[in-house]
Amino acid sequence: MSSKFKIGMIQMKIGSNPNKNIDNAIKKIRKASTLGAKIICLPELFLYPYFCQEENHKNFNLAETIPGPTSKILGELCKELKINLLCPIFEKKVAGLYHNSCFVLNEEGKMVGNYRKMHIPDDPQFYEKFYFTPGDLGFKSFKTKYCNVGTLICWDQWFPEAARATCLKGADILFYPTAIGWHPKEKKQYGKSQLQSWITMQRSHAIANGVYVVAVNRIGLEKNKKNKLEFWGNSIIFDPSGNIVKQASSNKEEVIICEIDLKKIEFARQHWPFLRDRRIDHYKDLLKNPSNG
Numbered sequence: 001m002s003s004k005f006k007i008g009m010i011q012m013k014i015g016s017n018p019n020k021n022i023d024n025a026i027k028k029i030r031k032a033s034t035l036g037a038k039i040i041c042l043p044e045l046f047l048y049p050y051f052c053q054e055e056n057h058k059n060f061n062l063a064e065t066i067p068g069p070t071s072k073i074l075g076e077l078c079k080e081l082k083i084n085l086l087c088p089i090f091e092k093k094v095a096g097l098y099h100n101s102c103f104v105l106n107e108e109g110k111m112v113g114n115y116r117k118m119h120i121p122d123d124p125q126f127y128e129k130f131y132f133t134p135g136d137l138g139f140k141s142f143k144t145k146y147c148n149v150g151t152l153i154c155w156d157q158w159f160p161e162a163a164r165a166t167c168l169k170g171a172d173i174l175f176y177p178t179a180i181g182w183h184p185k186e187k188k189q190y191g192k193s194q195l196q197s198w199i200t201m202q203r204s205h206a207i208a209n210g211v212y213v214v215a216v217n218r219i220g221l222e223k224n225k226k227n228k229l230e231f232w233g234n235s236i237i238f239d240p241s242g243n244i245v246k247q248a249s250s251n252k253e254e255v256i257i258c259e260i261d262l263k264k265i266e267f268a269r270q271h272w273p274f275l276r277d278r279r280i281d282h283y284k285d286l287l288k289n290p291s292n293g
Contacts (some may be wrong), residue, residue, distance in 0.1 A: 003262040033083050039173075043218040066091050083107055112143070114137065118135040139152075148172050157202060210272065217235050219253065
C-alpha cells in the first residue's frame with residue numbers, strides 16, 4: 001500500500017438542533033470523501049452546543065451509549081463511503097457515569113475502538129468536571145487500513161505526556177477533536193496570545209514525537225444565559241517536522257483535506273532522534289507532583 005493517503009477535518013458551527021448538526025456533519029463528511037479523504041475527524045461534542053458553559057443536570061439527558069444511535073448512523077455512512085471516521089460524543093457508560101469520548105469507525109462501518117478523554121478541565125464556562133469522569137481506558141492507538149491513529153480530546157492537547165504516551169502506543173497521527181475559544185471579554189487583551197499558545201503546543205507534539213498532529217475545532221459564538229464563548233476555529237494540521245500543512249479560518253465552516261505521507265515520520269525521527277535518546281531509566285520523577293525542595 002502507498003505511504004500516501006488523504007485525511008479530512010470537519011470544522012463546523014454547532015446549532016441548537018442535534019438533528020441538523022448531524023445532517024450538517026454528514027453533508028461535510030460526504031464532501032470530504034468526494035475529495036478523497038480516507039480518515040475524517042469531527043470536532044469535540046459535535047452534536048450539541050457546548051453545554052459545559054453551565055452546570056445543569058438536564059444536560060445529562062444528552063448522553064448516549066457506545067454503540068448507540070449515533071454510531072449506528074455514522075457506521076452505515078462509513079460503510080457506504082468506505083471511510084474511517086473519528087466521532088466525538090457525550091458517552092453514557094452507565095447511569096451516573098459519563099465520559100467525553102471519541103469512537104473510531106472503519107470502512108466497513110465497524111467499531112475499531114473508543115477513547116475516553118483523560119484530562120478534564122474545570123475553568124469558567126468550561127465546567128467539564130461536572131459532567132465527565134476522567135477516562136478509564138488509558139491512552140489509545142487504533143489500527144486502520146492506512147495507519148495507526150491516536151485519539152486525544154481538547155484539554156488533552158496541553159499535556160506532552162498524553163501525546164508521548166499515545167505515540168508510544170504506535171500512533172502515526174494524533175487527532176485532537178476540540179472545542180476551544182475565547183471569552184469575548186478577554187479576547188482583546190489575551191486572544192492573540194491564547195491562540196498562539198494553542199498552536200505552539202500542537203506544533204511541539206508533532207516535533208517531539210515525529211508524527212502528524214491534527215486539531216479539529218468548532219467555530220461560532222455560543223450563548224448560554226448570560227455567558228458567551230467564541231470558538232476560534234483554526235483547525236490545523238502539522239507534519240512530523242512541525243510545519244503547518246493546512247490551517248482553517250477562525251470563523252468559517254470548512255472541510256480541510258490534506259495528503260499524509262507516512263515516510264515523513266521515519267525521516268523526521270531519523271534526523272531528530274528524540275525517541276532514541278530518551279532516558280526512561282531516569283524518568284521516575286515524572287510520576288510525582290512538583291515538590292518545594
